């Protein structure tokens with residue numbers, strides 16, 4: 001891969017990277033100044049031209065979403081910053097917030113100017129204590145320096161930013177669950193439409209964007225849409241719905257690798273490159289059996305699919321749900337896929353909010369069936385039952401309110417369709433792919 005200069009992580013590991021002084025010394029808040037000199041519609045147009053796709057999981061183009069706000073609305077418009085980051089394996093937002101909070105605040109201020117909002121809420125994952133403290137200090141610095149509050153940089157723009165600690169549940173990251181939670185209620189996702197851009201927080205037009213998405217906005221204003229589009233992958237001509245995958249991306253690497261971490265690379269790097277070049281290879285000299293491409297809700301790639309480009313189109317072509325959060329989790333060849341899938345199902349069943357019967361019951365039954373298989377009482381028919389349940393739940397079959405259910409179904413579909421022989425062997429012989437004795441021996445090495 002040609003040399004790539006990190007942009008989003010450029011300031012990470014610098015001494016004092018969280019302070020306003022050091023951020024300004026590195027050119028910080030120049031993009032905000034530039035944006036405040038532009039008409040809001042021109043800022044929206046620049047972000048739309050860049051084809052920046054949301055980094056929170058769904059990949060929806062940010063600029064296009066901003067155009068859905070009502071044009072003639074005279075009341076409040078809100079920005080909700082989705083910092084709930086609870087997808088297993090995902091920690092890129094945490095790094096951005098802990099190490100470079102002003103990059104995010106600048107992106108928030110630019111976005112608010114663009115969408116004509118004077119109020120932003122950062123909805124922060126409850127467990128992120130350090131992010132909370134760092135962001136709180138950075139917001140305070142901004143108010144003192146006239147970068148938040150009234151008449152920002154003398155440009156007549158007012159903005160208040162509130163930091164809100166989340167309710168410690170995965171479903172709070174779903175945008176309408178987040179809005180309900182911010183309103184002080186249980187995080188039960190809302191039926192859409194109406195989408196938040198029309199009726200969101202406090203029933204007012206609202207934009208929800210991910211932390212990384214907003215950090216990208218700062219650089220798009222600084223360097224231009226053409227720069228952003230010079231990084232990444234153009235649309236796949238074979239897929240008329242693909243918009244391309246442009247810009248830098250933070251990839252998280254975890255699981256059975258030698259060097260877990262977070263790296264910034266152009267969109268489109270392959271799973272193999274990530275594991276071998278950036279993750280130090282699979283640990284203990286083993287091979288990868290399966291790889292989660294973007295958080296567990298996206299499903300699995302097999303060892304034969306490691307050359308899949310991790311852009312917005314690649315994982316789809318390999319039968320996964322999508323790129324998701326681009327959080328790669330590696331499963332080595334001595335780990336049982338039955339155990340891996342059981343963990344995924346148990347998590348989703350615990351996190352289902354329970355509003356929709358197919359999700360509430362489906363996630364529970366899939367977990368129970370896997371419990372039975374693991375206890376040695378599985379039947380081969382169980383595999384088809386699991387596929388039937390998985391096929392009947394989610395937004396894609398149209399039976400649930402939100403995408404948690406699709407994210408619960410996809411690992412089941414992928415695991416059974418791609419690793420069926422292992423599941424059958426487990427059921428018929430009662431044997432795990434690796435026995436506990438093998439595990440002990442491996443641990444001793």
Ligand SMILES: Cc1cc2nc3c(=O)[nH]c(=O)nc-3n(C[C@H](O)[C@H](O)[C@H](O)COP(=O)(O)O)c2cc1C
Pocket residue numbers: 053054055056057058059060062082083084085086087170171172173174175176208209210211213214402403404
């Ligand atoms: C169950 C569930 C959990 C989600 N969790 C998050 C999250 O923690 N952070 C996030 O940005 N998006 C999350 N999303 C996606 C959001 O609903 C929404 O698409 C996103 O915040 C929009 O921002 P973006 O367009 O900038 O990506 C989640 C979606 C679902 C269905």
Ligand code: SF4
Pocket residue numbers: 171188189351352353354355356357359360400401402403404405
């Ligand atoms: S799909 Fe699941 S998590 Fe989403 S609203 Fe329905 S029950 Fe709740």
